[in-house]
Amino acid sequence: EVQLLESGGGLVQPGGSLSLSCAASGFTFGIYAMTWVRRAPGKGLEWVSTIRENGVNTYYADSVKGRFTISRDNSAKTLYLQVDSLRAEDTAIYYCARSRDTWYFDLWGRGTLVTVSS
């Protein structure tokens, strides 16, 4: 089955860290750019970060630049997001999504919830 499955979310205190993962199955992971998108409670979708197929080129939203790090392991078919120096406003469901040749997302995971609270 073609799917993306996120994991690693949880409750963390402000200033804390988490490692999010997104496991891909059913398709050739290495030919897709991969992206993290989040949805905070009561708000819309927000693009967070993207990594190109080669794992070299990365892009970040200004709101997370310097605090989040995106990476991928094409052999393990897994996308990662290291989230550090977390703030209350980072509380959201984090989704991974794929795109190819365009920056539209044709496959998404169900998300993993990150809650930042003391």
Add this chain to the structure above:
Amino acid sequence: IVLTQSPATLSLSPGQGATLSCRASQRISIYLAWYQQKPGQAPRLLIYDASKRATGIPARFSGSGSGTDFTLTISSLEPEDCAVYYCQQRSEWPLTFGGGTKVEIK
């Protein structure tokens, strides 16, 4: 680029047509997509490049527009169309999404 969606909520009966709007703060040609998200589910790509239906999307969903004004039309609402609909632009980085329109079925 800021995307503004309207209305925030749409409440309609099955069989009625729905018109959702997305307005961009600057011209984005046709580089706009629409997604559907049901509660507890992953978003699903409906429309890309303003008017192209994604694979497997029913014909009752259609998109139109270019420049700054875009529309998603659902020709005849089905109960399963109850969801939040988001637009997204890919004309410029950072990629941005609209705030969403919630479609309720009476």
